[in-house]
Amino acid sequence: MIRVLLVDDQHLIRAGLRMLCESTPDLEVVGEADNGREAVSLAARLRPEVVVMDLRMPGVDGITATGRILAERPATRVLVLTTFGDDDHLYPALTAGACGFLLKDAPPTELLNGIRRAASGDSPFSPEVLRRLVQRAVHARTGTPQRLDGLTAREQEVLGLVAEGLSNTEIAQRLHIGVTTVKTHITSLMTKTGSPNRVRLALFAHGV
Known part of the structure; x- marks a missing residue:
C-alpha cells in the first residue's frame, strides 16, 4: 500500500484526486493539505511515501514546501501536479527536489501510474512538461x-x-x-x- 499526501489549495481538485486514488487498492490517501505550511506538518506526522504537490498556493508555496519536506524526510517522493501556467515554477521545484511532473489534466491512469512510479524510485513526467522544460532551457542556454x-x-x-x-x-x-x-x-x-x-x-x- 502506497501512502499518499495530497496538497492543493483547491478543494475540488483534492476531492477528485482522493476519489481517483481510492478507486485502486494499492494507494491510500493518508491526508490532505491546502497550503505548503500544512503540507510540511502533515508530511512529518503522517510519513507519506508520495506527496502529490501543487506549486502555486497562498502563503508557503509548493516549491518551499517541497524543500522543507525533503530536508526533514529525504526519502519522501514529491510528485508535482502542474499546469502549463506554472512554467516559471518548474525549474525551482526541480531544484528543490521534486521527483517528477505531471499535468493536472493528465489521464487518470497516467496519474495513478505516476504515483506508483514515484513510490518505486522512478521520476515520472508528462512528455508535454518535459518538452516545455527543454524549450525554456534551450532558449535560455548560453555556452557550449x-x-x-x-x-x-x-x-x-x-x-x-x-x-x-x-x-x-x-x-x-x-x-x-x-x-x-x-x-x-x-x-x-x-x-x-x-x-x-x-x-x-x-x-x-x-x-x-
Whole structure:
C-alpha cells in the first residue's frame, strides 16, 4: 500500500484526486493539505511515501514546501501536479527536489501510474512538461552544449528514450532488455552526466 499526501489549495481538485486514488487498492490517501505550511506538518506526522504537490498556493508555496519536506524526510517522493501556467515554477521545484511532473489534466491512469512510479524510485513526467522544460532551457542556454563522450552505445539508446519521457518498463520493452538492466543503465548515466534525477538526465540528452 502506497501512502499518499495530497496538497492543493483547491478543494475540488483534492476531492477528485482522493476519489481517483481510492478507486485502486494499492494507494491510500493518508491526508490532505491546502497550503505548503500544512503540507510540511502533515508530511512529518503522517510519513507519506508520495506527496502529490501543487506549486502555486497562498502563503508557503509548493516549491518551499517541497524543500522543507525533503530536508526533514529525504526519502519522501514529491510528485508535482502542474499546469502549463506554472512554467516559471518548474525549474525551482526541480531544484528543490521534486521527483517528477505531471499535468493536472493528465489521464487518470497516467496519474495513478505516476504515483506508483514515484513510490518505486522512478521520476515520472508528462512528455508535454518535459518538452516545455527543454524549450525554456534551450532558449535560455548560453555556452557550449554538453557532450555525450564516454557513453556506451546502449547507454545512448537509453538516454534517448528517457528524453522521450518513457518509463523504465517502456524502455525495457522498446530495447528488449530487462527492467533491472534499464535501471542499471540509468544509474550509470546519472553518474556519468552528473544528473541528480531523471528530468535533469532528459535535459542533458537535449544538450541543456
